[in-house]
Amino acid sequence: MAVTTSTLTTLTADQVVAQLRALRTRQPVKYWAFYSSQLGGVVTDPALMIVPFDDHLVHRGHGIFDTAAIEAGKIYDLEAHLDRFIRSAHNSKLKLPTRDEMRDIIVRTAAASGRREGSIRYWASAGPGSLGLAPAAGAEPGFFVMIFAGLSYPETWYTQGLRVMTTTYPIKPPLYAVTKSVNYLPNVLMQMEAQEHGVDNGVFIDEAGNVGESSNMNVAFVTADGTLKHPKFDHILSGCTSLRLLELAAALKTRNLLKGIEVCAISVAEARAAREMLLIGSSVKVAPIVEWDGKPIGDGKPGPIARALRELLQEDMRAARDRLIEVPY
Ligand SMILES: Cc1ncc(COP(=O)(O)O)c(C=O)c1O
Incomplete structure (x- = not known):
């Protein structure tokens, strides 16, 4: 077997930092502040936003996360995201700081970023200390918060709608689908598959032939008779x-735009006959899906309920005082 003759450098700490900075220069990122319980504070240099390789979050996927939004200097609906994070931690046997500590760290990391618009993603990890499966003896659980630019989508998604395909990848079993763990392999593969097919995203279908969700978003439908139908949350993520x-x-019921609102099993056949299909999530908000597996949804154009729901959400993000936390910049 041929053995390479080039030597591997053993790096000094200064060289490591220089290499981390060079990496970020080659590929700039919009990460503005990062809190790490392991570092014991906040860093604003993206090169220093790091986690030890032996943290079980990294090499075993034993970690969870959640994402909330900062809009106009306020954090929206953080309590709902914390509820889900705490449920995910419970399902994953992960230890967390107290809810008050987490909220405080999140709000203060947002303040340290100085940004009035962006996303907050936070993680809990099992901690470093071994390359085994169960957490190492004495492993200190980690808590991390990143303030970043967030995911953005083309304006045409809202003005013209987007196209999706049924993924060939199987939906996660319910326990893993309702837990927001860092195991997003099926979600990643679904999105890559959609890109390979020249469409915008995929849709998971469950074993009973009912609609599940998309890669990092929920889906919902407006049926021909004007009912808003959303899949049950027992086998998909509970989207905030x-x-x-x-x-x-x-x-919208009061305004006679909708006849009813139901959370129920939705068969693929019923879903395909819908008047509107919606993509819903913290990053995308509400966007109309106009084509699924090459066939139009309704008349193949963005519908009024997608627009009306997006407006209701935007208004809520601006004005729902009980759901907004002012960032103390
Ligand atoms: C798999 C999955 N489904 C749905 C959602 C939508 O959830 P939310 O509205 O809380 O962003 C997300 C995003 O967190 C997700 O990752």
């Missing part, structure tokens, strides 16, 4: 955006 929209949508 969907849960809030299901409440806000009551206003």
Whole structure:
């Protein structure tokens, strides 16, 4: 077997930092502040936003995360995201700081970023100390918070709608689908598959032939008779955006735009016959899906309920005082 003759450098600490900075220069990122319980504070240099390789979050996927939004200097619906994070930690047997400590760290990391618009993603890890499976003896659980630019989508998604395909990848079993762990391999593969097919995203279908969710977003439908239908949350992620929209949508019933609102099993056949198909999530908000597996949804154009729900959500993000936390910049 041929053995390479080039030598491997053993790096000094200064060289490591220089290499980390060079990496970020080659590929700039919009990460503005990062809190790490392991570092014991916040860093604003993206080169220093690091986690030890032997943290079980990295090499075993034993970690969880969640993402909330900062809009106009306020954090929206953080309590709902913390509820889900705490449920995910419970399902994953991960230890967390107290809810008050987490909220405080998140708010203060947001302040350290100085940014009035962006995303907050936070993680809990099992901690470093071994390359085994169960956490190492004495492993210190980690808590991390990143303030970053967030995921953005083309404006045409809202003005013209987007196209999706049924993924060939199997949906996660319910326990893993309701837990927001860092195991997003099926979600990643679904999105890459969609890109390879020249469409915008994929949709998971469950074993019973009912609609599940998309890669990092929920889906919902407006049926021909004007009912807003959302899949049950027992085998998909409980989207904070969907849960809030299901409440806000009551206003559309009052305005006679919707006849009813249901959370129920939705067969693929029923879904394909819908008037509108919606993509819903913290990053995308509400976007109309106009084509699924090459066939139009409704008349193949963005519909009024997608627009009305997006407006209701935008208004809620601006004005729902009980759901907004002012960032103390
Ligand atoms: C798999 C999956 N489904 C749905 C959602 C939508 O959830 P949310 O509205 O809380 O962003 C997300 C995003 O967190 C997700 O990753």
